[in-house]
Amino acid sequence: MLTSQHSCAVTNPRAIRVQVKGDILGLEKPVSSWLEHFKAIQPFPVSELVPVKRSKDVMGELGRQPAKKVSFLSLDTLVSI
Numbered sequence: 816m817l818t819s820q821h822s823c824a825v826t827n828p829r830a831i832r833v834q835v836k837g838d839i840l841g842l843e844k845p846v847s848s849w850l851e852h853f854k855a856i857q858p859f860p861v862s863e864l865v866p867v868k869r870s871k872d873v874m875g876e877l878g879r880q881p882a883k884k885v886s887f888l889s890l891d892t893l894v895s896i
Contacts, residue, residue: 828856830865 839845877884 827865829859829863832867
């Protein structure tokens with residue numbers, strides 16, 4: 816179950832990165848579609864962006880030094896694909 820702390824971490828605009836692929840420069844107003852969905856977000860300085868964590872930053876010991884071992888974990892139905 817997501818707590819409000821988890822929800823804030825997932826929806827914090829300072830932690831969100833978006834990659835756009837396509838011919839956005841071919842649009843007359845490329846930013847207008849973003850503004851429609853993110854009106855409530857107030858501008859903030861780049862210095863306030865939360866650092867992006869990479870997979871290597873959150874690996875356990877086994878991930879950092881692979882061996883002939885395996886780890887199994889179960890996922891709740893909500894998060895499984």
